[in-house]
Every structure is written in C-alpha cells, then in structure tokens.
Amino acid sequence: MATISDVVKRSGISKATVSRVINNHPHVSKEKREKVLAAMKELSYTPNPTARRMRGQLNTTVGLVVHRVVNPYFSYLMDAIERKAAEHNIRVIFFQSKEDKQKEFEFLDLLKQKQVDGMILTTVANSVEDIRPYLEYGPIVFCNEYLRIDDVPIVRISEEDAAFTGVTHLLEEGYRNIAYCTGGLFADEGKDRDRNTGFRKAMEAKQLSINPEWVFIDQHSIEDGRTVMKKITEMDNKPDAIFTGSDEVAAGMTIAAREYGVKIPEDLAVLGFDDQPLCLLTSPQLSTIHQPIEEMGSLAAELIIKLFKGEKLEQLEYELPIKLVKREST
C-alpha cells in the first residue's frame, strides 16, 4: 500500500499540503492540488484509516449490539442497518449480547477505545446508569429498546398502540375471551408495561375484564408456544382467542394445535407479533402485528450517521407506526 510519503515523493509536495488535499481543505492552489491528485491516482493511494483514527479524524465504524443474529427480528434489523451504513461507507461491527451484562460492557468498551465511533443498541441488558458514562466516548442510538437517556435518540414502535390495536382486532372479530402473553402483568416500566396498558384499554373499551388464568408470563419461543397451547387444551374454561406478543409463540401454537386437533381460528384465534416470514409458512397463516423493522433499522443508522457528522438532531424520540396484518389465524 502506498503511503502519504510516497505521494510526497512522487509529487514533490509537502506532507501537510497533501493532507490538505486529501481532506479537501481550502488554501491549496489549484496547480498543486492537481499535482497531488495525479500522484495519488498514479499510486492508487488510499489514506490509511488506522492512522487517521489515531488523530480522531475518522468516523467509519459503528458497533451494533443485537440479542441474537438468528432471531429474524434482529437479522432484519441488521440487514436494514448494514445497508444504510454501507451506502455511507460505514462499517458495522456486530455483537450478540444474549443479554449478558458483562459482555455488553466489554463491547461498549470498544467505544471507549475508539474501536468504533458510535453504537446502535437494539437490546440492552444493563441499566441507564451503567450505560450513561459511555456517552462521553461517542454517540449511542437505541433502536427497539425502551431505556430512556436524555440526549440519546431512540427509535421504536408504540407498544401500547400495538397491543391496543391487536386486542381490538380480536374483539372486533367477535372474540370475547382473550388470553394474553406478557413479560409480567405488573411491570412498572418498559415494553411490558405499555403493552399491558394497551391490552387493558382495549378490554375496558368493551367493558370486559381480564381473566388472570389466561395470562401467560414470559413466553417467547416456538417451544413455549406449544406449551401454551397444551395448557389451554387442558383448561375447563377456555379462551377463544390469544394475543401472543410473538410470532414464534403463535407458530408453536399452530404446530401444537395440529397435534391436539384444535382448529385455528374456529376453536382458538391466534394473533402473532412482528410479522416475520414464518407467518406465511404456518398452517393457518398467522395474523400478526407488522413491525416496521426496515424503517426502524434504516432510521437508526441515519441517526448515528448524522451524529457522526456532528449534526444536531431536531428530534430524539421516534415512534414508528405498526400495522395489523390479518391472515388466516384470526
């Protein structure tokens, strides 16, 4: 690889001026600028990013924390982020935290060490107080997360609206005995609290009360879905619809339904969440809440890039609209 010194030798022009040309600084005569550009071209010279970073002059890598790549929700997010970043010639270092607090810290340290110039967190295990100190070292953007830190932009959907829309859909289809999956019915912050609120509001709007027997806590995987379905078949007083909060759970339920001879949606309507590709594969195909993942990822990337450029953001909270997708399961 040619270095700046090679360009200096070839062009007979000083290092300082060559650097000015590289960085498009003013105060360089047209004549010299052209000589330098010619020499750079002849040597097919590219400035060494490592050297530039030494002086803190380079913003070209963003760190991306996801829970797991194999979770389609995150892989679609990564896809959108990487594409937007690539457009701007930004590199993406990714990292699976699996909600491990220690590992999360280790990755955040890359910011401290200037190995990355900013971070997009799509999942965060640590608390606000633990994250805040890292802001000193570079910009952070939250995407799909619920933590709020002043000055940290956040991109997400309105979970309350999503739950409200989903449950209202079930009610409008005529179902009245609604089961519900959540991380915790009495969560006092985050996603779950807002989804719970949306659920309650939708039920109250029809003067319906919540049957605690039909509330399932912490169900996430396909396997969990099978368990939920099993439990429901064993109930005397069965719900006629379920808001699963997750396509995986919903998919697991369709599999178990076949085994137990439960008909969806006749015996039990099932509503997913996310609109992942698997919705089209199950039988019946899943009705679900479509999350604008593409837009979320793309926006998060745009925000971090703006921050790289030192631009001020006019807005810090972005709530993107969800959409109900009705298919066969409701």
Next chain:
Amino acid sequence: MATISDVVKRSGISKATVSRVINNHPHVSKEKREKVLAAMKELSYTPNPTARRMRGQLNTTVGLVVHRVVNPYFSYLMDAIERKAAEHNIRVIFFQSKEDKQKEFEFLDLLKQKQVDGMILTTVANSVEDIRPYLEYGPIVFCNEYLRIDDVPIVRISEEDAAFTGVTHLLEEGYRNIAYCTGGLFADEGKDRDRNTGFRKAMEAKQLSINPEWVFIDQHSIEDGRTVMKKITEMDNKPDAIFTGSDEVAAGMTIAAREYGVKIPEDLAVLGFDDQPLCLLTSPQLSTIHQPIEEMGSLAAELIIKLFKGEKLEQLEYELPIKLVKREST
C-alpha cells in the same frame, strides 16, 4: 482514557519497559514489572488498539462476508462465527455482498487497509484470480464456498454426498419419478456440478434415467417453490418426488400444495436442503438434508484465529458430514 505516558509518569518507568510489560516480553525485572502493573491497574489503563494496529501488532478484527443476513443459513453461520470469535476476543465486521462484485472488492479492500486482519468469505462473487491478490494482505478462509485457491483453507460439505444421500433416500422410500432443482444441469464447476454428480450416481445406482422435463433451473425462494409446484400440477406426466436443493423452495411448495390440493407426500414427496427452522413450521414438516452450519462456522472461525496467531494449518480442506432428517414430507 489513560495512555501509556500516564503509566510512565505514574510508575516512573520508561515507555519501552512499560511496553515490554504490556506485551509480556522477557528481560524485565520482577520489581519493575510489578510497579508497572500496579500503575496500570490504578489508572485502569487499556492499551489503545488503534495505536497498536499502527505498528501491525494487533489482530483483533475479522471481516465476514455473507450474502444476506436475513437468509437463515447465513445468520446461523454468523452466529457460530461470532460466538467463536467472541471467545477469543475477536471482533467481527460483517458485510452483505448480495453477490455484487464491486461491493465485494470494496470490502476486501479493508484487508488491504488493515482495517480487518483477516476475512471469512461465505459467498464470493469474484473469480479466483480477482481474490488471490488480497492474500498478500492477510489470511482468508472460505466457508460454504466452492472456490479453490491453494493455501486458502476451505470449510464445506460434500455437495455430491448430500445430493446422493437425498436422492437415495427418495428412491429407498419407493419413489421413482424424481424431479430435481439445480443451478444448471451442465455446470462444470462448483456446487451444482457436484450435486448433479451425486444426483446422477444415485439414479444410475437404480438404473433410472433422468427426465429433463423434471429438472428445474435456478429455483431459490419460497416464491420460486410456489412456481415449481404450479408447473408440476400442470404436467401430464408428473413426478412423484422432488429434490429441491433448498428448504425455501420446499416450503413454498407446501404452501402452493395446499392451494392446489396436492397432498404431500402422497401425491408428491418433497425433500428440502439445509434443515432450517422453517422445516418444523410447514405442514407437513419438511424432510431435509441437515447441514452442520454450527460446526462449519465455528471451524472457519477457529481456522482464521489460528492463522492470526501465525500457526500453520495441517489441513486445508474440510468436508463436514451432512445428515438426512426424515420428517413428514417424504
């Protein structure tokens, strides 16, 4: 962030010796070593990776090229690679090439510029001749690819064995009219050639000939699968089994089968390829060829890490075993 100079000041020991301690070099007295370590601890000092990289003394990032993150095959590969890398404190910069030759070059340039210290290519658009020059700048490992370059280690499955095993399975289940999806029946290199060979050998072993009408070229997506199923329903002389070469295609076929009232496997047996999670979601669940993705990714990461350390590899070609998974579709 504390720098080496801060450690120098605090410990009263020279930069050179501090560096020796950092890098565990010999010829440092126990006494000074401990003083330095104490100072480092007190300042919670971490060496700046960018500075170390300047002197070519750091191997901590690997570039990873995939086709698309959202393709589960690749996301599982990424998962395995990232996990193994994280164990060794190696960072992964990923990149979606989408088979774009120009973009692939741009990413390979990171190797030239020492932005990454090595590359794992799980898909490659350019030719051997185009890739070879980059070897000068750092190690490359192929994973899931078919290109052969001397000295470049490669991790993959035996496509011939996979096709042979798959088709033989169909034959053993009693099917005789086997349809087949491939990138090209007369491919003279790569995956397709080997799969074709496997297909032919399996058929010849039963003295069966190949019906060219039943060979589908370049089918990859769920949508493609629907098309294939449609074409088959329109045939006068129908196959009774199909080797799809792809879970997606197989999944698409199950969806279309429902629409056209085709019974799987009674009317048509369908065999997938990869053993992706979606195999369990379709109805019927898909029989498929299980690829050892986990092992492939993990091994590829191990190889690049060995090369980082300057170790010699005793073996360059790794063919990992596939496994037939029989479910409901055959």
Next chain:
DNA sequence: CTCCTTCATGAAACCGGTCTCACTATATAT
C-alpha cells in the same frame, strides 16, 4: 507607501503505541 488581512506552503509536533539500538551490570567461559 505602510499596515493589516488573507492565502499558500512546508517544517515539525503530535496521536499512542512498538521496536531497534546502545549502554550498563552481571554471569559464564576460557
């Protein structure tokens, strides 16, 4: 015509490390 900006330029410091080299002190070989 002098004084003050602004432009154009290169020398040298700097970023935070690693590494070569020269030098001293001690141990071993002859």
Next chain:
DNA sequence: ATATATAGTGAGACCGGTTTCATGAAGGAG
C-alpha cells in the same frame, strides 16, 4: 584475569496520518 554472553533498561525512531505554527507573498484599506 580477561573475553564473552545475557539480563535489564531507556532514548529515540517509527507507523501514517493530522494539525499547529512560522513564514512569505499577494491584496486591500488608510
């Protein structure tokens, strides 16, 4: 006792850029 290796140490060059600063030339104001 002298020659020779080896451990321990720090000064300073170096990696490849950016940035400060000093200097000279040109242009405009008074």
